[in-house]
């Protein structure tokens with residue numbers, strides 16, 4: 001584009017071999033572009049890209065080179081055309097300690113081990129069949145939430161929507177991981193606390209990551225290390241106990257003979273394939289951590305933002321309630337998964353929410369294993385790649401009326417008809433695309449759909465007295481998952 005050419009002219013940067021590097025705005029010594037990162041990096045990076053008219057920027061955050069990707073075309077270049085070269089993950093001290101190496105799926109660099117465990121996850125753990133088999137678990141966990149809301153409705157009390165949906169996502173993940181039998185021992189709450197204590201460290205954007213030399217010697221890194229080790233000990237205590245309980249309950253033996261039943265919990269599954277995949281105890285613990293970190297915050301964030309948008313967009317709420325109430329037979333208390341089939345408006349609402357509020361605004365950082373060229377620029381090896389999925393999905397160049405919450409855009413005849421989140425439409429990447437794309441998409445979407453349908457089917461929702469829709473603050477807090485800053489307190493009214 002013209003503006004990209006102008007930016008290139010302004011800041012022609014070359015590597016040692018004379019290759020043209022992607023444009024880079026002026027940087028400070030030592031800090032590089034770090035001072036330009038605000039509390040919401042996806043917003044700061046978007047502004048920077050617009051200001052410099054550049055959908056591919058090579059920044060320097062401290063000592064760390066970062067490629068920022070801000071258009072569907074550039075995203076396709078790194079996630080499809082050069083997917084293999086960009087399929088690694090950067091090293092971090094925190095994941096090395098907390099994620100056992102790392103030896104999970106999400107944070108481990110590209111290589112044989114990642115290929116093996118990724119295959120395990122997609123062929124045994126997060127398969128369509130297993131997601132279907134968790135249907136009863138989802139329906140029961142949804143009913144538990146509905147019972148809590150009913151109590152509040154009967155008492156005329158407001159509910160804290162984020163707290164409620166956070167505990168739903170947590171309980172569902174616990175149920176998938178450890179099965180039903182461990183409920184009621186307070187373990188779910190313990191895991192929730194552990195996830196919330198660990199998430200800030202895993203979020204990236206830790207200072208010691210920008211200055212690796214500090215991480216080797218500095219006080220800062222000793223603090224991060226000590227904190228990470230304390231957390232890992234807490235995780236160890238819980239996960240070791242769970243795995244040992246499963247081993248001694250004989251479930252493992254049963255599972256290996258019945259060859260991975262679909263209703264086994266995730267620990268049973270991992271125990272049953274541990275030999276085939278050469279898994280150590282640490283590998284298994286790391287993979288379970290991925291379920292906690294991949295599955296809880298994301299689902300809770302999508303649900304809470306969606307409810308907030310529905311409160312802001314009364315017509316959309318009415319349309320959604322009308323669709324659901326017309327499908328679910330009168331007298332049926334809960335929406336079942338069978339009822340969800342054919343609910344096109346519900347799907348469009350969730351898509352629209354994922355467009356405006358993708359929980360991982362910058363995907364998870366990728367890392368280049370070799371240099372490659374794109375649009376006449378050379379991207380070096382050893383660069384972090386941040387795909388600004390949020391910026392791309394809210395950019396007026398690619399979306400009509402991008403700021404507005406309009407699910408109709410995804411329906412037949414709408415401006416985004418046919419656009420989906422399965423990683424082939426590069427203007428819409430809430431789950432990423434390519435080799436590192438989210439393997440938990442079906443799991444996540446199934447729980448969001450069922451919970452949302454029940455929330456709006458069973459109740460009408462109102463703001464507490466004295467509040468109006470424009471009082472709903474949509475501010476975000478950045479982290480491993482972006483979440484709402486303000487609590488969303490709403491009054492449920494039983495129909």
Ligand code: HEM
Nearest residue numbers: 105106290294295298363364430431432436438440443444
């Ligand atoms: C609405 C819910 C969810 C959203 C929006 C979401 C989004 C994402 C995104 C954007 C990525 C990074 C893709 C990339 O790096 O290019 C990712 C990776 C991942 N997600 Fe999800 N996710 C969700 C639910 C889940 C669930 C429920 C699980 C597991 C139970 C899960 C497990 C993972 C794992 C293991 C990875 C790492 C994959 C890899 O590096 O190979 N996610 N997710």
